[in-house]
Amino acid sequence: MAILKPSERRYQRTHEAILEAARQIIHEEGVSALSMRAIAQRIDYSAAGLYEYFASKEEIIETICRQGHRRLKDGMVRVSTNLPIREYLRETGLAYIEFAVQNPDFFLLMFTKAPPLPPGELNPKELQQRLESELLDENSAFLVLFKGIQRGIDEGVLPVRPGLDVMEMALGAWSLVHGLAMLRVTFLQSFQTDFAMIERETLRAFYAGLTAGAG
Amino acid sequence: MAILKPSERRYQRTHEAILEAARQIIHEEGVSALSMRAIAQRIDYSAAGLYEYFASKEEIIETICRQGHRRLKDGMVRVSTNLPIREYLRETGLAYIEFAVQNPDFFLLMFTKAPPLPPGELNPKELQQRLESELLDENSAFLVLFKGIQRGIDEGVLPVRPGLDVMEMALGAWSLVHGLAMLRVTFLQSFQTDFAMIERETLRAFYAGLTAGAG
DNA sequence: TTCGGAAAATAAACAACATTCAATTAGGAT
DNA sequence: ATCCTAATTGAATGTTGTTTATTTTCCGAA
Numbered sequence: 001m002a003i004l005k006p007s008e009r010r011y012q013r014t015h016e017a018i019l020e021a022a023r024q025i026i027h028e029e030g031v032s033a034l035s036m037r038a039i040a041q042r043i044d045y046s047a048a049g050l051y052e053y054f055a056s057k058e059e060i061i062e063t064i065c066r067q068g069h070r071r072l073k074d075g076m077v078r079v080s081t082n083l084p085i086r087e088y089l090r091e092t093g094l095a096y097i098e099f100a101v102q103n104p105d106f107f108l109l110m111f112t113k114a115p116p117l118p119p120g121e122l123n124p125k126e127l128q129q130r131l132e133s134e135l136l137d138e139n140s141a142f143l144v145l146f147k148g149i150q151r152g153i154d155e156g157v158l159p160v161r162p163g164l165d166v167m168e169m170a171l172g173a174w175s176l177v178h179g180l181a182m183l184r185v186t187f188l189q190s191f192q193t194d195f196a197m198i199e200r201e202t203l204r205a206f207y208a209g210l211t212a213g214a215g
Numbered sequence: 216m217a218i219l220k221p222s223e224r225r226y227q228r229t230h231e232a233i234l235e236a237a238r239q240i241i242h243e244e245g246v247s248a249l250s251m252r253a254i255a256q257r258i259d260y261s262a263a264g265l266y267e268y269f270a271s272k273e274e275i276i277e278t279i280c281r282q283g284h285r286r287l288k289d290g291m292v293r294v295s296t297n298l299p300i301r302e303y304l305r306e307t308g309l310a311y312i313e314f315a316v317q318n319p320d321f322f323l324l325m326f327t328k329a330p331p332l333p334p335g336e337l338n339p340k341e342l343q344q345r346l347e348s349e350l351l352d353e354n355s356a357f358l359v360l361f362k363g364i365q366r367g368i369d370e371g372v373l374p375v376r377p378g379l380d381v382m383e384m385a386l387g388a389w390s391l392v393h394g395l396a397m398l399r400v401t402f403l404q405s406f407q408t409d410f411a412m413i414e415r416e417t418l419r420a421f422y423a424g425l426t427a428g429a430g
Numbered sequence: 431t432t433c434g435g436a437a438a439a440t441a442a443a444c445a446a447c448a449t450t451c452a453a454t455t456a457g458g459a460t
Numbered sequence: 461a462t463c464c465t466a467a468t469t470g471a472a473t474g475t476t477g478t479t480t481a482t483t484t485t486c487c488g489a490a
Contacts, residue, residue: 007457007466014467036448046469048450057448111397112327114404124407131406163412171398171408172417179394182326183386189329191346192339193386197378202387208427209420222437222486229438251477261440263479272477 015053017043019067022060023106031105034061065110070139072099072110077144085152090203092148093177096141097199100181107185111178145177146170158210169210176206230268232258234282237275238321246320249276280325285354287314287325292359300367305418307363308392311356312414315396322400326393360392361385373425384425391421 021042025034036047036057054060075098079091100107115134122130136143149170152158158169180199188195236257240249251262251272269275290313294306315322330349337345351358364385367373373384395414403410 011467035446037446047448048470049468051449052467108327111401112323113401115402117405127405128407135406163409164416167408168413168416171403171413172395172420175394175398175413175417176391176421177394178398179390179392180387182397183390183393186326186328187330188386190332190342191350192343193382194378198383198386198390201379201383202390202421205387205424205427206391206417206421207424209422209424212420212423212427225486226438250475252475262477263441264439266478267438 011053014043014045018050018053018060019064022064026064026105026109027103031109061109062116064106065113065116066139068103068106068110069141072096072107072141073139073144075099076141085148085155085157086207089145089148089152089173089207090200092144093173093180093203094199096177097181097184100185104185104189107181111182142170142174145173149173152210172210173206176202226268229258229260233265233268233275234279237279241279241320241324242318246324276324277331279321280328280331281354283318283321283325284356287311287322287356288354288359290314291356300363300370300372301422304360304363304367304388304422305415307359308388308395308418309414311392312396312399315400319400319404322396326397357385357389360388364388367425387425388421391417 018039021039022034024042025038029038034057036050039045039060040047040050050060054063076092076095079088079095081088083091115131117127117130117134134140136146146166149158150166153160153166160166180202184195233254236254237249239257240253249272251265254260254275255262255265265275269278291307291310294303294310296303298306330346332342332345332349349355351361361381364373365381368375368381375381395417399410
């Protein structure tokens with residue numbers, strides 16, 4: 001099944017070249033420099049040709065964002081699960097932030113639009129189910145946090161109470177690392193301070209507050 | 216000195232009408248619908264006429280963002296300082312999130328670009344000083360958090376340790392509420408859950424962890 | 431009231447943008 | 461070689477922010 005006709009290989013090669021050019025432009029010149037013409041120029045195409053491979057600029061962006069989420073997740077998964085739960089959660093959160101710092105424009109692009117969903121008219125029930133499975137997708141960074149929190153609960157370190165189950169704690173943890181990452185690449189991007197210290201201490205405080213339970 | 220010539224009053228009226236139209240468009244049709252022509256049409260002007268009042272679209276956006284930061288701060292200041300420190304900090308954080316939920320597009324606009332700074336070439340020392348005073352500006356939402364944390368320290372509830380002074384704690388607190396707000400208006404915008412509960416519990420945990428000190 | 435210069439407003443044009451389409455080129459099978 | 465299809469392009473459309481030349485409006489001085 002991996003055997004492709006030459007024409008198909010050519011197609012796939014161009015397909016990937018477009019995405020690679022788009023990633024390069026974002027990385028080298030920022031997302032404001034990302035235009036169909038710019039992409040085309042990088043791979044010696046005309047702008048119109050790109051529409052043979054992608055329906056729109058939006059579709060190109062969605063594709064590289066999806067890959068970006070995978071890369072973000074990969075960075076978090078790289079943290080050793082042999083670490084004690086406390087350090088594991090900390091390092092996982094720091095990996096999230098590290099990705100943002102290393103790819104600021106990309107990170108911003110990934111997280112300033114709502115997740116792409118089929119625009120079909122589905123009832124609230126279906127939509128909710130869809131969103132939940134998107135959130136806990138194989139390639140979702142959130143899933144890593146979710147599993148980490150779950151492990152903390154399983155080990156008896158994180159207490160569950162009514163209204164504050166795995167999902168709620170995981171969303172809280174996500175918000176925390178997301179806020180740290182977001183502010184650092186936007187408002188604080190030129191600000192000089194010991195971010196590493198702040199991040200560690202903030203994560204420590206949150207973890208301590210979670211383990212302490214109701215107070 | 217409040218006496219203006221008719222021409223000046225006319226000028227100011229149009230100046231304000233432009234900003235008001237821009238705000239309306241963002242609120243009613245989203246930021247993607249904000250164009251110079253759209254603004255002009257709302258106030259029965261030609262697009263070129265706007266340049267008599269603002270140097271660029273960017274300048275219009277910067278102006279309404281500055282006002283937005285003031286409104287955000289106003290919402291936080293409205294929290295009674297008579298509340299015990301713990302509740303005061305919680306309610307202040309929730310006010311931040313509430314603003315984001317009530318003005319999602321606007322909030323996103325305010326916080327997805329770096330703060331506008333004079334593009335002059337100033338040395339790192341000056342830049343840092345500039346950023347710090349911007350952060351602690353009279354109209355900065357961060358200042359409210361900063362003062363709140365300071366109060367907690369003064370009351371002896373929040374312990375200071377080397378490397379984790381007011382500024383660091385305040386930046387951590389800001390990150391937390393910012394992350395909660397940000398995710399809620401982007402990735403989780405269609406997601407149904409008890410956000411109020413998550414927000415309260417997450418803030419509670421962070422506060423508990425701060426008061427607990429090193430663990 | 432009238433006139434002239436300044437201020438305010440506009441239409442038209444420009445360059446860049448995403449996207450579409452008719453027309454052309456290239457590849458692979460018969 | 462020939463035909464069909466897929467790949468590629470140049471030109472055109474409509475929208476964007478912005479600039480320029482031109483016209484209109486305003487307002488004080490004569």
